[in-house]
Amino acid sequence: MLRWFIRIILGLVAVVAALWLTVSYITPQPAIWAIRALFDSGSDAASAKLLPKVPSDVETLAAIRYDPADPDALLDIFRPKAASGARPAIVWVHGGGFVSGNRHIVAEYLKILAAQGFVTITVDYTIAPDARYPTPIRQTNKALGYVVANAARYGVDPDRILIGGDSAGAQIAAQVATIATNPAYAKAVGIAPSVGPDRIKGAILFCGAHDVTMLNLDGSLGPFLRAVVWAYGGKRDAMDDPQFRLMALPDHVTADFPPAFITAGNGDPLLGQSERLANSLNSAGAPVETLFFAKVTPPRSAMNISSISTAPRASKPSIAPWHLLAA
Secondary structure: HHHHHHHHHHHHHHHHHHHHHHHHHHHHHHHHHHHHHHHHHHHHHHHHHHOOOOHOEEEEEEEOOOOOOOOOOOEEEEHHHHHHHHEEEEEEOOOOOOOOOOOOHHHHHHHHOOOOEEEEEEEEEOOOOOOOOOHHHHHHHHHHHHHHHHHHHHOEEOOOOOOEEEEEEHHHHHHHHHEEEEEEEEHHOOOOOOOOOOOOOEEEEEEEOOHHOOOOOOOOOHHHHHHHHHHHHHHHHHHHOOOOOOHHHHHHHOOOOOOOEEEEOOOOOOOOHHHHHHHHHHHOOOOOEEEEEOOOOOOOOOOOOHOOOOOOOOOOOOOOOOOHHHH
């Protein structure tokens, strides 16, 4: 009996060790499955809380293909039903740690923004490890070009375009904006901008992963971060790849970066990356407005869209994005 029990224990230890070796040295996929389950449940809950606040006077144009050669290249468009003439547009890139999410998880949020007078667009891209960096950058760049090229078709003013995103989506949006405004950087990344720098009138960046070099791979979130870096970078030692490290945007933004609104919660582990990007933009001479919270206040999430208010505001930020309505 004791011998049988010892065999069971040794077998369980062997299974755990095999799983650990698989995750650590062979594939990040088991960890990515766990991350997706966690992120997707949170996104579903946030969307459900927003549903009662979604106005009824917004129409949806769904599943528009922005690249015929790419099965994942889909976007949805939301716009006011009663809108006349060309409207300013917000092209939004969803978050999910580069390994989860889809264009639907921010749909309710963008419908609420559309009711304020915008055409809002939510973009799909291929998540890791099904595609590695910089595939989502190429896809979002193409989506932006598609929106500008088809502006008249969708009631968009091509001279009043904003790009934005949350978490991983904020990084992707900011990198596309950097490519559009820094020719040397675009050449280094190997992606030609799909629009000129004059087309992007602003960037809205919520809780972005803007500087991969600031990741603490040995901290409490180390296993999660290592799995994400491996999945998105395409190899376990992706952090040692100079091309992958070009994701660190604070070192590459210039004065030509579009006016930016940057925010992150005081409980967000990516807060320091948002602060560093804001500081770099300030140093470069690019217009930037921030919304950060005092450390002593109760922790706030980086993008608590489920608590958004649809009531008119007495004052609104000068950069993000309502000033375009007056243009």
